[in-house]
Amino acid sequence: MMHPFTISLLLLLHLLVLCVGSHAAVETSFTAFRKKTGRSTLFLSATGGHRENVDAMISHDRRDLLNAIMTASIINYIVHPVSAVAAEEKSPKPTFAKDIYGTDLAADRFVKARSGPGDRSLVMGLKGDPTYLIVDGTGVSLEAFALNAECTHLGCVVPWDAFQKKFICPCHGSQYDASGMVLRGPAPDPLALAHVDVDPDTDRISLTKWHEPTDFRTGVKPWWI
Numbered sequence: 001m002m003h004p005f006t007i008s009l010l011l012l013l014h015l016l017v018l019c020v021g022s023h024a025a026v027e028t029s030f031t032a033f034r035k036k037t038g039r040s041t042l043f044l045s046a047t048g049g050h051r052e053n054v055d056a057m058i059s060h061d062r063r064d065l066l067n068a069i070m071t072a073s074i075i076n077y078i079v080h081p082v083s084a085v086a087a088e089e090k091s092p093k094p095t096f097a098k099d100i101y102g103t104d105l106a107a108d109r110f111v112k113a114r115s116g117p118g119d120r121s122l123v124m125g126l127k128g129d130p131t132y133l134i135v136d137g138t139g140v141s142l143e144a145f146a147l148n149a150e151c152t153h154l155g156c157v158v159p160w161d162a163f164q165k166k167f168i169c170p171c172h173g174s175q176y177d178a179s180g181m182v183l184r185g186p187a188p189d190p191l192a193l194a195h196v197d198v199d200p201d202t203d204r205i206s207l208t209k210w211h212e213p214t215d216f217r218t219g220v221k222p223w224w225i
Contacts, residue, residue: 094206098124107198120160148192
């Protein structure tokens with residue numbers, strides 16, 4: 001995602017182009033209106049009978065109108081979108097984990113139905129991607145992170161081998177450890193992460209994009225951001 005400052009700059013450049021067009025349109029509209037209605041003559045007496053005074057009055061009003069349009073446009077098209085983007089970056093919208101039938105999963109029921117600590121089970125996660133939820137060491141709650149199940153080589157879904165304690169891709173043999181780190185190629189990168197939380201009111205399992213600047217497994221910037 002582009003930085004809010006970059007978005008602001010692009011929108012400002014776009015706005016300036018629009019305003020140039022708006023100025024020409026308003027100029028044409030005022031001229032046509034004046035020719036059609038002869039409005040200048042209506043103000044001759046009020047301006048001392050001098051047409052140049054009427055033209056100056058209309059030109060001044062036109063400048064005020066264009067300034068108002070530009071000010072309102074800047075506020076509407078730059079400040080608000082950038083604020084929305086910044087808010088979205090700070091508070092990513094959650095997705096609730098679902099089973100194969102599209103039903104939201106309840107954390108307590110989900111954990112109790114698992115095999116115990118360290119269990120890794122597939123659910124529908126962010127964007128509907130196959131995602132592994134992990135039961136933590138206590139066996140009564142979930143880890144705070146989930147793993148995208150798509151192999152980073154060509155996107156095959158990697159099964160969890162509970163006996164060998166690793167993920168093994170059936171397509172080209174890539175292997176990952178329990179945290180999703182690559183053990184054997186050709187996969188170039190670890191499995192992508194997502195945040196896991198439990199809604200205190202509904203007990204639903206929510207997933208959000210990993211927004212930290214580092215991958216806690218590698219200590220460097222996540223490849224999927």
